[in-house]
Amino acid sequence: MRADLQLISDWIPSNSRVLDLGCGDGALLAHLSEHKNVAGYGLEIDAENINMCIERGIPVLEQDIDQGLQNFEEQGFEVVVMAHALQQFRRPDLLLDEMLRIGKEAIITFPNFGHWRNRVHLGIKGHMPVSEFLPYNWYDTPNIHFCTFNDFRDLCQDKGLKVQRWAAVDGQLHDHWWTRLMPNLFSETAIFKVSR
Numbered sequence: 663m664r665a666d667l668q669l670i671s672d673w674i675p676s677n678s679r680v681l682d683l684g685c686g687d688g689a690l691l692a693h694l695s696e697h698k699n700v701a702g703y704g705l706e707i708d709a710e711n712i713n714m715c716i717e718r719g720i721p722v723l724e725q726d727i728d729q730g731l732q733n734f735e736e737q738g739f740e741v742v743v744m745a746h747a748l749q750q751f752r753r754p755d756l757l758l759d760e761m762l763r764i765g766k767e768a769i770i771t772f773p774n775f776g777h778w779r780n781r782v783h784l785g786i787k788g789h790m791p792v793s794e795f796l797p798y799n800w801y802d803t804p805n806i807h808f809c810t811f812n813d814f815r816d817l818c819q820d821k822g823l824k825v826q827r828w829a830a831v832d833g834q835l836h837d838h839w840w841t842r843l844m845p846n847l848f849s850e851t852a853i854f855k856v857s858r
Contacts (some may be wrong), residue, residue: 666851667693668768669837670743673855674698678740681705681765683727684747688715695720702739728752731760739765746842746851749771749805755817762858767826771853774830776810776846794833811846818856829853 667690674680676698682691685704688711694700706712715722725733728751741762742765748754749772753802761768790800796803805852809817818825830837830841830849841849 664829665675666745666771666853669831669853670745671698671773673769673827674741676700676701677829679738679740681734681742683742683761685711685715685722686719686745686752687711688720688722690743690745691715691720720857727757731764734764736763737766741765741769743769745769745771746773746846749807749809752806754807754809755821758817758821758823758856759798762823762856764814767855767857769853769855770814771851772809772814774806774811774846774849774852775808776812777850778847779850780813811849811852814852814854818854823858825854825856827855 670690671693673812675696678700680691680694680700680702682702682704685691685706688704691702691704694702702721704715704720705714705727706722707724707726712722712724712791716825728796742761748757748770751757758768758770779793780791792799815825829837830845831837831851832841833850845852
């Protein structure tokens with residue numbers, strides 16, 4: 663399991679109900695089910711990932727999250743998770759509202775586009791960076807909203823949300839003192855746990 667998913671797992675209470683938006687192959691939900699007795703569902707749109715979830719025994723629904731989450735009742739889950747996908751949706755601000763409508767807490771991770779390497783690359787080379795972590799060209803990337811650690815923190819403040827926990831991790835998804843000191847500059851991935 664990816665290191666960011668392990669960190670997310672540590673933030674989720676045992677015996678809770680979890681909805682994983684854009685659940686991928688279901689690795690997080692499988693881990694939570696096995697180690698924390700979590701009951702959960704995944705939403706996914708990719709057919710190959712859906713098949714992998716089914717093979718793992720993970721309840722998964724094929725659903726386009728951009729079309730809304732109206733089929734879920736208010737506060738039906740303790741935690742709603744979205745790992746490395748928020749930047750791919752048309753209205754991340756409204757999606758965050760929906761996550762907190764159907765869940766008591768939300769855990770969100772996203773690539774920090776304010777990382778110093780991105781800034782230097784753009785400043786020196788004059789075009790959008792392509793890296794192992796973000797392996798897309800500007801024209802074929804699924805990312806449509808490039809936000810920074812500070813952008814998301816400001817969005818939470820504007821919406822009056824409580825940031826319960828946050829982590830700023832490097833490319834190996836480790837939390838260091840320097841990423842915590844200046845998260846907008848040094849973190850490659852931002853992780854937030856928020857509530858109303």
